[in-house]
Amino acid sequence: MAKVVSARPTLMAKMATTLPRRTLDLPIALDPSITSQPSRVHAALRVAIVDGYLSPGLKLPSSRALAEQLSVPRNAIVAAYEQLLSDGLAEARRGSGTYVAADLPAVQSAAAPAQLDVETLPSRAFALGRTHVDRSLLRQLGTSVRRNILTASADQLGYGDPRGSLPLRTEIARHLAASRGIRCDPGCIMITSGTQQGLRLCTEALLSTGDAIWLEEPGYYAAHATLRAARMRLIPVPVDGEGIKVDEGRKLAPLARAAYVTPSHQFPTGVTMSMARRGALLDWAKAAQAWIIEDDYDSEFRYAGPPLTALAGLGGERVIYSGTFSKTLFPSLRLAYLALPPAVAERVIRARSAADRFPPTFLSDAVAELMSSGAFAAHLRRARLRYRQARDTVASVLAETSSGRLRVAVPPQGLHMVAYLPAGLPIDAGARIRAMAAVETRLLSEASLSPSTTEGFILSFSGHDSHDLTAAAKRLGEAADAYIAGRGVRAD
Numbered sequence: 001m002a003k004v005v006s007a008r009p010t011l012m013a014k015m016a017t018t019l020p021r022r023t024l025d026l027p028i029a030l031d032p033s034i035t036s037q038p039s040r041v042h043a044a045l046r047v048a049i050v051d052g053y054l055s056p057g058l059k060l061p062s063s064r065a066l067a068e069q070l071s072v073p074r075n076a077i078v079a080a081y082e083q084l085l086s087d088g089l090a091e092a093r094r095g096s097g098t099y100v101a102a103d104l105p106a107v108q109s110a111a112a113p114a115q116l117d118v119e120t121l122p123s124r125a126f127a128l129g130r131t132h133v134d135r136s137l138l139r140q141l142g143t144s145v146r147r148n149i150l151t152a153s154a155d156q157l158g159y160g161d162p163r164g165s166l167p168l169r170t171e172i173a174r175h176l177a178a179s180r181g182i183r184c185d186p187g188c189i190m191i192t193s194g195t196q197q198g199l200r201l202c203t204e205a206l207l208s209t210g211d212a213i214w215l216e217e218p219g220y221y222a223a224h225a226t227l228r229a230a231r232m233r234l235i236p237v238p239v240d241g242e243g244i245k246v247d248e249g250r251k252l253a254p255l256a257r258a259a260y261v262t263p264s265h266q267f268p269t270g271v272t273m274s275m276a277r278r279g280a281l282l283d284w285a286k287a288a289q290a291w292i293i294e295d296d297y298d299s300e301f302r303y304a305g306p307p308l309t310a311l312a313g314l315g316g317e318r319v320i321y322s323g324t325f326s327k328t329l330f331p332s333l334r335l336a337y338l339a340l341p342p343a344v345a346e347r348v349i350r351a352r353s354a355a356d357r358f359p360p361t362f363l364s365d366a367v368a369e370l371m372s373s374g375a376f377a378a379h380l381r382r383a384r385l386r387y388r389q390a391r392d393t394v395a396s397v398l399a400e401t402s403s404g405r406l407r408v409a410v411p412p413q414g415l416h417m418v419a420y421l422p423a424g425l426p427i428d429a430g431a432r433i434r435a436m437a438a439v440e441t442r443l444l445s446e447a448s449l450s451p452s453t454t455e456g457f458i459l460s461f462s463g464h465d466s467h468d469l470t471a472a473a474k475r476l477g478e479a480a481d482a483y484i485a486g487r488g489v490r491a492d
Helices: 037-050 063-070 074-087 135-150 166-179 195-206 221-229 246-252 275-288 342-356 361-373 375-401 429-437 466-487
Strands: 090-093 097-100 189-192 212-217 233-240 258-261 291-295 319-324 336-339 407-409 416-420 456-460
Touching: 037 074, 063 074, 074 090, 074 097, 135 361, 135 375, 166 189, 166 319, 166 336, 166 361, 189 195, 189 342, 195 221, 195 258, 195 291, 195 319, 195 336, 195 342, 212 221, 221 233, 233 246, 246 275, 258 275, 275 291, 361 375, 375 407, 375 416, 375 466, 429 456, 429 466, 456 466
Parallel strands: 212 233, 212 258, 258 291, 291 319
Antiparallel strands: 090 097, 189 336, 319 336, 407 416, 416 456
């Protein structure tokens, strides 16, 4: 900002005959990012006038004086003044000079910068949403992206298909058929910028404001937020050891228009939906003409036995399958996908076209090359081994350091586990222990839509340094041991 110099007192006449007279220096600063000097001066004057630093009716310095102050050519000042006159922000008075326009609207003081409450995901041990960075795979991905850009055809540089990259959709169809039992044509697969975008597109295309939708209780908090924003009516349906309790859902909202479920590895409890419950859910959806949105976010990480058959592989006409590369590769890739029943594919694709036309092509094509070359499958095998070791370490340390006071549910699949607190503790026990241990973890209560008597810690073990995980597990176990012992509550 240029310095502001106050008006000088009248000088003696003798001094006035030997020194040039100076006018008030303007409180403006030039933006160096603007390359044209007249535009740079005009922008600075405009901001000063609009923001009220130069009041209506104020006489502006002569072009010569302002050019001297700002160290710019005089013709830049002349051009800037002419632009202000065209804008109506200044007025010329014959024989007197240039003035700030006298009839400007009342100027409001500049608002303070907004303090926005924007959630950013934490990154310390136990924080959800982290993946292991495979530098070798990243180099392969980068090489492929560069090659695709340099050899792109005119069609590849255009707007493209709203469903996204055909090579990637083809590889996804092959992957789903082999690993999840889903027979889906690439034409019914749509690439999205994350599972939440896919969920929102489905609600826009298939549901109406206020429609009831079943949600697992407890369930995935990000889906809760997405569906609230879409103005759906959320129906929390309890989960037990077999998954969502379909009979309870029928009692609560038999005519719900959809159900959002995580059947392979329920978030957050980690249970796998039994075949009996899967059949009951499919029967309800068919009878009610409702949609099942199957979020299969971490199905690739199964530590015992082959991957489970997806709901969409059992009865696909009412099931929309949602998968993501955020867990298998990394979240900032922003690549996920929907496998759509043919009957609704066109409606959801139209919703995508109205939102943002199509997803980026080059990165999608590069991921398709990773899949077709076998590099993606090899990466999954390495990551699966790493995450299983991390899971076992966290479970062991928690059990030992908590003296058995935490009941750790070791999952056969997925990237997180739950450590349950015993019953009989105060309602804020989980939050207090979390603060004592100084760990990044969500509580079961934070994944619930209704009050619950069961509390525990949702602990991610993927993408974190092994030493950090061990240290965090030790702190959490010791904090839980000390707190629960102090309350005189016996371990379950």
